[in-house]
Amino acid sequence: MKKAFLQLGFLVALFFGTWYALSKIDFVGMFRLREKQDLNERKLGDILLKVYITEADVIRDTAISAPLEKIKSIICTANGIDSASISVHIIDRNDVNAFALPNGHIVILRGLLADCRSAEEFSGVLAHEIAHVQKNHVMEKLTKEAGITILGVVLGGSGSGEIVRDLLKTLSSRAYDRKLEAEADKTAGEYLEKAGIDTEPFANFLYRMGSNQKLPTGMEWLTTHPESKERAATILKARKTELPHKTLLPVDWEKVREKAEKAGKDEPVL
Amino acid sequence: MTNTPFDHTPGEHEAERASNSYLMSVAAVILGLPLPIVNLIATFIFYLGNRRSTYFVRWHCTQALLSQLSLLCMNSPALAWTLTILFTPVEISNAYIAYMITVVTFNIFEFFATIFTAVKVRKGVHVEWWFFGPLTQSLCKP
Numbered sequence: 001m002k003k004a005f006l007q008l009g010f011l012v013a014l015f016f017g018t019w020y021a022l023s024k025i026d027f028v029g030m031f032r033l034r035e036k037q038d039l040n041e042r043k044l045g046d047i048l049l050k051v052y053i054t055e056a057d058v059i060r061d062t063a064i065s066a067p068l069e070k071i072k073s074i075i076c077t078a079n080g081i082d083s084a085s086i087s088v089h090i091i092d093r094n095d096v097n098a099f100a101l102p103n104g105h106i107v108i109l110r111g112l113l114a115d116c117r118s119a120e121e122f123s124g125v126l127a128h129e130i131a132h133v134q135k136n137h138v139m140e141k142l143t144k145e146a147g148i149t150i151l152g153v154v155l156g157g158s159g160s161g162e163i164v165r166d167l168l169k170t171l172s173s174r175a176y177d178r179k180l181e182a183e184a185d186k187t188a189g190e191y192l193e194k195a196g197i198d199t200e201p202f203a204n205f206l207y208r209m210g211s212n213q214k215l216p217t218g219m220e221w222l223t224t225h226p227e228s229k230e231r232a233a234t235i236l237k238a239r240k241t242e243l244p245h246k247t248l249l250p251v252d253w254e255k256v257r258e259k260a261e262k263a264g265k266d267e268p269v270l
Numbered sequence: 271m272t273n274t275p276f277d278h279t280p281g282e283h284e285a286e287r288a289s290n291s292y293l294m295s296v297a298a299v300i301l302g303l304p305l306p307i308v309n310l311i312a313t314f315i316f317y318l319g320n321r322r323s324t325y326f327v328r329w330h331c332t333q334a335l336l337s338q339l340s341l342l343c344m345n346s347p348a349l350a351w352t353l354t355i356l357f358t359p360v361e362i363s364n365a366y367i368a369y370m371i372t373v374v375t376f377n378i379f380e381f382f383a384t385i386f387t388a389v390k391v392r393k394g395v396h397v398e399w400w401f402f403g404p405l406t407q408s409l410c411k412p
Contacts, residue, residue: 004404011401015344015376022368033362140359 041139045103048171049089051164052107057092059110064090064259067251068108071123074249075130078195086130096209098125099172100132102139107172113260116205119249123195124188124202124235131187137180138171145170185231189238197249199239206232280326285394287323288330291316292388295334296381306345310338325412330391333399333406334384340402341380348373 028034059065068088076083086104094111101107106129116122132138146167176184189199210228280288294316295309317331348370354360387397398404 001404001408004401004408007401007404011340015372018375019365019368019372022371023365025364025368027364027367028362037361143359144357 042103044139044142045101045105048101048164048168049103049105049107051161052101052168053089053091059090059092059260061259064113064256067119067253067256068122068126070251071119071126071249072130074197075123075127075191075195079191081130081134086133088126097172098129100129100138101168101171102142104133106130106133110260114257116253116257118201119251119253119256120197120201121205122253123197123249124192124199124205127188127191127195127197127202128184130191131184132176132180135180135183135187137176137184140180141176142167142170181231182234185235186238189235193240199235203232203235203239206235280324280394284324284326285392287320287327289388289392291320291327291331291334292384292391295338296384296388306342306349310335310342313338325410326396329396329406329410332410333402336402336405336409337380337384337399341377344373344376 065088068090072086072088073083075081076086086106089105089107090113091107091109093109095109096111096115097109098112099107106126108126112125113122116125188202192199192202206228210230210232291313295313297312313331313335317335320327320331323331351366351369355362355366383399387399390397398407
């Protein structure tokens with residue numbers, strides 16, 4: 001038996017030794033897997049956006065888009081993010097919602113603009129979506145919920161419109177899991193602080209959203225994302241009060257709201 | 271892998287059955303590639319069917335069965351890791367690629383070793399594998 005164990009030891013050592021030695025080779029770099037992943041993300045983001053905007057009305061009014069671009073630029077510049085890598089698309093829908101697609105596309109629904117009471121509130125929402133993009137939460141969520149095979153089918157061009165719509169629903173209507181939402185909130189807070197924007201309006205916005213949620217007391221654990229009031233409390237807890245916050249961003253938010261409230265028709269997209 | 275003398279010369283029928291235990295594991299390896307447990311189950315069923323056979327046949331059925339255990343140990347993590355990459359946010363890493371190359375290499379080596387053994391055993395030659403030979407020797411009594 002001693003001989004058998006010696007031979008077993010040799011075989012195990014040979015197996016793990018081979019694995020260890022091979023793992024020192026940079027296969028990921030050699031086969032350019034990261035570049036391929038980035039390319040796939042870009043393609044996927046463009047496919048999803050194309051389908052979404054062909055079935056929705058895009059608001060191109062510069063009176064709305066220019067202030068949003070300004071806010072995006074302030075947040076990105078302060079945090080060393082390439083502003084051009086984030087594209088904001090405003091969609092003519094009443095829902096109070098915003099979501100990120102792969103490749104840095106952020107979709108803002110008109111209802112959200114009308115619901116935000118200040119540019120600072122909106123900047124919190126935008127910072128939250130930028131955080132999802134920067135932390136790669138979008139691809140993480142898609143991979144988790146759809147699987148890499150489905151994504152491959154869509155990228156290969158053989159995916160039906162139904163699959164693409166399902167992916168869009170996943171990104172637009174289902175929340176990220178608690179951990180990712182909490183991370184995006186925390187990162188958004190940091191982005192805002194660095195940009196000199198007070199995080200309190202963002203917390204207020206979430207609190208107000210929380211007041212509209214119809215979830216029975218004690219059932220909060222059922223929801224997949226942290227309760228908005230809970231999220232607002234966490235943001236306020238992390239808020240750095242000693243910072244010289246700019247009380248107002250250099251945009252006329254009332255004008256944006258007014259335009260958003262008046263903008264076009266509202267038809268269901270998905 | 272060594273050709274060692276056996277205490278009796280197996281007959282034609284014995285050599286064929288003993289050789290079949292390896293061929294069974296080769297066929298099961300091909301069929302069971304996506305699910306490593308398949309080849310183990312197939313070889314185990316063949317082993318059960320021959321456990322009342324002659325010592326030579328039992329010995330080789332046992333060695334074939336034990337050799338499948340090593341494949342199960344190597345291939346199961348490979349399958350689990352691949353599924354994790356396919357269905358969770360875990361990304362392909364150098365460690366994963368290295369593991370897959372290692373596993374495929376060991377599988378290929380074992381595949382050819384199994385065919386080689388099946389041919390030898392069919393001719394009545396007793397072949398003992400490294401580790402599995404001495405282990406079988408201690409488990410399988412005349």
